[in-house]
Amino acid sequence: xxxxxxxxxxxxxxxxxxxxxxxxxxxxxxxxxxxxxxxxxxxxxxxxxxxxxxxxxxxxxxxxxxxxxxxxxxxxxxxxxxxxxxxxxxxxxxxxxxxxxxxxxxxxxxxxxxxxxxxxxxxxxxxxxxxxxxxxxxxxxxxxxxxxxxxxxxxxxxxxxxxxxxxxxxxxxxxxxxxxxxxxxxxxxxxxxxxxxxxxxxxxxxxxxxxxxxxxxxxxxxxxxxxxxxxxxxxxxxxxxxxxxxxxxxxxxxxxxxxxxxxxxxxxxxxxxxxxxxxxxxxxxxxxxxxxxxxxxxxxxxxxxxxxxxxxxxxxxxxxxxxxxxxxxxxxxxxxxxxxxxxxxxxxxxxxxxxxxxxxxxxxxxxxxxxxxxxxxxxxxxxxxxxxxxxxxxxxxxxxxxxxxxxxxxxxxxxxxxxxxxxxxxxxxxx
Numbered sequence: 001x002x003x004x005x006x007x008x009x010x011x012x013x014x015x016x017x018x019x020x021x022x023x024x025x026x027x028x029x030x031x032x033x034x035x036x037x038x039x040x041x042x043x044x045x046x047x048x049x050x051x052x053x054x055x056x057x058x059x060x061x062x063x064x065x066x067x068x069x070x071x072x073x074x075x076x077x078x079x080x081x082x083x084x085x086x087x088x089x090x091x092x093x094x095x096x097x098x099x100x101x102x103x104x105x106x107x108x109x110x111x112x113x114x115x116x117x118x119x120x121x122x123x124x125x126x127x128x129x130x131x132x133x134x135x136x137x138x139x140x141x142x143x144x145x146x147x148x149x150x151x152x153x154x155x156x157x158x159x160x161x162x163x164x165x166x167x168x169x170x171x172x173x174x175x176x177x178x179x180x181x182x183x184x185x186x187x188x189x190x191x192x193x194x195x196x197x198x199x200x201x202x203x204x205x206x207x208x209x210x211x212x213x214x215x216x217x218x219x220x221x222x223x224x225x226x227x228x229x230x231x232x233x234x235x236x237x238x239x240x241x242x243x244x245x246x247x248x249x250x251x252x253x254x255x256x257x258x259x260x261x262x263x264x265x266x267x268x269x270x271x272x273x274x275x276x277x278x279x280x281x282x283x284x285x286x287x288x289x290x291x292x293x294x295x296x297x298x299x300x301x302x303x304x305x306x307x308x309x310x311x312x313x314x315x316x317x318x319x320x321x322x323x324x325x326x327x328x329x330x331x332x333x334x335x336x337x338x339x340x341x342x343x344x345x346x347x348x349x350x351x352x353x354x355x356x357x358x359x360x361x362x363x364x365x366x367x368x369x370x371x372x373x374x375x376x377x378x379x380x381x382x383x384x385x386x387x388x389x390x391x392x393x394x395x396x397x398x399x400x401x402x403x404x405x406x407x408x409x410x411x412x413x414x415x416x417x418x419x420x421x422x423x424x425x426x427x428x429x430x431x
Contacts, residue, residue, distance in 0.1 A: 010253075010420045011229055011237065017249045018227040018239045022130040023220050024064035024088035024270045025146050027245055031066055031252055031268070032058070038256050040068055049293055056260070059290055062280035063132060063144070064088060064270040067290055068252070070260050070430075077300035080307025081291070082429055083265040083395070084254070085282070085385050086247040086314065087272030090240070091115030091408045093122065093179060095129065095219040099194050101180055107192050108180040109154070111221065115273030119173045121410040126152035127181055131219035133198050137210040145209060147201055152224045154181035181221060223410050235336060235416055242404055242412040244272070247313040250419050254426035264430040272314075272385055282385035288393060309358065310397040311429065312350060312386030313422070315414070316340035316373045318403030331374040333403035335415030338369035339422045342384075342399040350386035355398035359425075366424045371403065 021027035036042075040056040043049060058068035065088065069081070092114050099109040113119070130148040137143050156179060161167055173179070186192065195214040202211050227239030237246075248268045255266045271281035278284055295301045319332030333340045341356050342349045363370045375381040390397035402418035 007417065007420045010423065011416055013253070014237070014246065014249050014419060015227040015229070015239070018241060018245055021241065021245055022128070022148060022222040023132075023146075023218075025132045025218075026130060026148065027088045027248060028060055028064055028066045028268070029146060031068075031248065032060065034252060034256065035068055045289070052294065054260075059286070061284070061286050062270065062278075063146075065268060065280040065284075065286060067265065067267040067286055068255060069265040069290075069294075070255070070258050070263065071294070072260055072263060074263065075300075076263060076295045077297075077303040078307070079263055080304050080309070081263045081265045083267065083287075083308060083310040084251040084426060084429070085287075085310055085312045085389055086251050086266075086268045087244045087270065087276075087282070087385060088248060088268045089115070089270050089273050090243060090245070091117035091273050093117070093181075093221045095131075095194070095217070095221070097216070100192065102186060102191065105186055105188065106182050107184045107186050108182055109194065111175075111179055111181065113175050113179070114220070116408055118406070118409040119175065119179070120171070121406075122179070123156050123158045125155065125410060126224045127154040127156070127221045128152055128224045129154065129219050129221055131217060133202060133214055133219075134216045135199075135202070135211045136213045136215060138212050139210075140212075142215065143211075145202060145206065145211070147198065147205065147219075149201060150224075154183045154221060156181045225411070229416055231416075237414045237416050237419070238411060240411055242414050243315045243407050244313075246315065246402060246414060246419055247422075250423045250426060251313060253423055254430050257427050258430035262430060269385065276385060276388055282388045283392070287389065291393075305393055305395050308395050309355065310350075310386070310389055310393075310395050311359070311426070312384050312389065312397055312399045313426075314342075314384040314386075314399065314401045315404040315407060315412075316342055316371075316401040317407060318405055318415075320405060326376070326379075328374055328376045331372050333371040333373050335403050335405075335413075336417040337403070337415075338371055338418065339363070339400050339425060340371045340373045340403055342373045342401060344375065344381045346381065347387055348381040348383040349399035350384075350390040350397035351399050355396050359398055359400060362428055363425050366428045368421045368425050373403075 054073040093111040096110040101108040251266045269282045271278045276282035386399040405413040
């Protein structure tokens with residue numbers, strides 16, 4: 001297979017993963033299916049594991065975080081793990097618990113902004129809904145299922161310029177009053193219950209599902225436009241949720257190609273966009289708990305951690321041609337020029353000279369170029385799961401990612417070659 005053919009196939013798989021994963025729940029479900037297909041064994045956190053035989057395993061938590069690993073027949077205290085960390089969540093609009101609104105015969109849904117979303121691009125898009133539904137079955141048992149309306153069922157219309165003449169000079173958005181999407185038109189006096197709508201949709205999509213009553217839900221809105229390779233020469237990938245499902249896909253793809261001789265681990269956690277403070281976030285116990293169960297002797301456990309290394313993978317800011325002054329001129333990553341090492345003197349990223357040197361050598365081994373990102377000294381720097389993991393475990397860590405435009409928009413842009421180059425580097429890392 002030529003490198004060009006391999007690139008095309010890789011990007012097609014990436015697009016399919018992005019389209020199949022409108023929420024963290026769906027992303028984990030999609031990754032689980034791939035792991036099952038490749039012979040990974042599911043481990044239930046509630047059950048006893050005992051001493052695991054050499055093999056390939058995975059764990060999930062809250063249906064929105066997943067951890068997979070390869071376990072060769074080695075002394076983990078002498079080898080440590082090669083680990084990759086990403087996150088499954090993206091900024092979006094989430095439906096409130098009591099969302100029903102009727103205004104001028106239009107049925108709308110109250111929504112809450114999840115994460116640091118760019119709000120303007122949410123207007124005038126064809127929106128759908130997806131997420132997890134918790135329900136009672138006919139035996140009065142609480143069950144859970146995933147739902148995806150798939151078709152466009154909602155929109156947030158802009159106010160016409162005729163009614164807001166200064167909109168192109170200054171536009172502020174009140175998320176409470178301006179963001180409720182329109183879902184349908186009602187007859188005079190008609191009402192609609194959102195839980196009933198979910199009940200009907202589950203029955204329609206899953207006729208065999210024994211669902212009697214919807215108790216609760218975690219439902220998000222998403223743009224129905226499919227991910228695509230765009231540009232006159234197919235230079236770019238345009239999609240929702242590139243931050244950070246692109247990294248999840250690359251990390252999983254690399255792990256599935258691992259030869260099994262190196263203890264290798266991928267963790268994709270939820271809630272990074274809101275601080276990771278949850279049972280299924282990077283500040284939760286999932287990674288530490290699994291590592292402790294794999295190497296429970298305290299002395300051996302600490303030796304394992306000190307011989308491990310974590311690569312935190314989260315998208316980086318590419319230098320924008322229309323806003324180049326927002327970058328440090330010497331640290332402006334370009335699309336299709338390779339993965340980016342992210343550094344910050346104030347430890348907003350976990351990279352240090354030891355871990356960055358390791359990654360530079362790793363990329364040299366597979367002929368992958370490396371770029372650098374440092375935020376302008378007069379601007380605040382974002383952060384990732386990297387510092388959280390490094391501090392919690394004491395594991396050597398660095399932060400990297402592929403360069404991206406429009407981060408946290410409803411539609412983001414990446415180079416069509418960068419994810420493929422990152423895949424080469426992470427595949428080498430796991431091998």
